[in-house]
Amino acid sequence: MKQLIQEIIDLLRDKLPGLDESLNPPATKEELRKTEEVMGVTLPSELRDFYLLHNGEKSEGPGLFFGLRFLSLTEMLEEWRIWADLEEEYAEEGDHYSVPANWIKERYINRYWVPISKDGGGNNLGIDLDPDENGVRGQVINFGRDEHVKYVIARNFNSLLEFIRDTIQKGEYSVQEDEEEGFRYWSYGREEEVHFFDVLRKLELPVLEPFGRVTGLDETEAWFSGLSQEWQERIQAIGDTPTDFLLAKRLFFIREGLTDIAPLAQCKELRELVLSGNEIRYVEALSGCQHLKQLYLVNNPVSDLQPLARLEQLQELNIAGTAVTDLTPLRSLAKLKKVDAGNTAIRDFSSLKPVRSLRVLKVSGPDREQLRSLAELTQLQELTLSGLDQLNEDDLTILEQLVNLRKLELEGAHLPHLAFLQKYRYLKELSMKDSSVEDISALARLERLQVLELSNCPEIGNLEELAHSVSLKQVAASFQQFALLKNCFNRKIDFSKMIGRMTEEESAIWRDYLNQDWS
Structure with missing residues (x-):
């Protein structure tokens, strides 16, 4: 030394x-x-x-x-x-x-x-x-x-x-x-x-004892010359050489009219791939991307996820707006944590039950049958449900089994009350958008609720009952809801996030509250 x-x-x-x-x-x-x-x-x-x-x-x-x-x-x-x-x-x-x-x-x-x-x-x-x-x-x-x-x-x-x-x-x-x-x-x-x-x-890493490159120079050039002009131009825009493309960790191809993604089969080092807004129907090329962690297929006509079954490192998958109807190929992905299945025709979510790592799920427009399958995913910690206009309180009660939820987002819900949330002992965040609740007082009894967001939710009844909450720390709401709540609590609540516009007079009242000394 x-x-x-x-x-x-x-x-x-x-x-x-x-x-x-x-x-x-x-x-x-x-x-x-x-x-x-x-x-x-x-x-x-x-x-x-x-x-x-x-x-x-x-x-x-x-x-x-x-x-x-x-x-x-x-x-x-x-x-x-x-x-x-x-x-x-x-x-x-x-x-x-x-x-x-x-x-x-x-x-x-x-x-x-x-x-x-x-x-x-x-x-x-x-x-x-x-x-x-x-x-x-x-x-x-x-x-x-x-x-x-x-x-x-x-x-x-x-x-x-x-x-x-x-x-x-x-x-x-x-x-x-x-x-x-x-x-x-x-x-x-x-x-x-x-x-x-x-x-x-x-660099060739680790130094002194490097792992080999993906392919040799001659092989890489031969592979590159065999690609379509469109793909050659796309690859040249990514790095100095085709090797930069082959060794890329992140690739983003958004709204480029892609139909063929065969060249991606050679990208063995990929960790994050965004293919949103294209015309991709088949994803067989991705089966070789063994280190892929994040994959976004948003708004593509892809329907078959079977090629993804081998992606053992996959943690996040976004298939919103796709033609996917079957989630069975994902059941063996032991590291999968997050799935966005919004705006799809998936009927059965219970096939995700074996994925014990799953923590976050987004679903839109569910009916009672779909909610029943969702209720089996007791490992979930974050759930987003949109398009709830046709559901009632009894329908959502099915979800009482999701006792491990930490965060819940509801969009388009119109409910008499939120009593079904009483089973959510660990719930820390609740977000509601374009929704109405006749009586929101049940939230005051949630002992761990810390964050409440009301976005475009003017019809919320018994809002002042939130003052009885012992855990609530942050509320994001309209000025009118802020004005109703600001003097109800015996402690300062974080109203720093305001939803919607305010007049100059309203803005002054809001700033005065934020600047108050509660020590």
């Missing part, structure tokens, strides 16, 4: 002489022990050895990791605490992809990702101590606010340093000088300053 860092320093001495002086003195074994104790981890031996040589890099340093500065143990702990404090609430926020698939757990935050560097924009170079099923403990990864795609950059910290040394030897780097501040820094690549994370998708 000592020899390796010395080689890097010596190779950069002429062009980046400040690197040597920027590296801090060694950390002590006690400092390492305390850091590990706070984080509840044991750092990989090679990283421990490096900290026993240099406890990070000075703030004005040129950035050991291609311009990204090496963090001291104190800085590492500070950065780690920021993420750890946010983990419980935001760990699953957004969409995140691992490259290779199943190497990095696809999350926004993981307290077992140890930051060893930061870019100042909320992103980190880190050591992964909690890899996914195919990963290696101690692998070097990128993560952070902007890093939706996470790459295994190196299999371990030592390999990262070896890659840095080899890159310098090949001259694949450039040095820049900040004339105002009077210091030098460097970056990967010969020609211009570039953020190291921005080049990850073009």
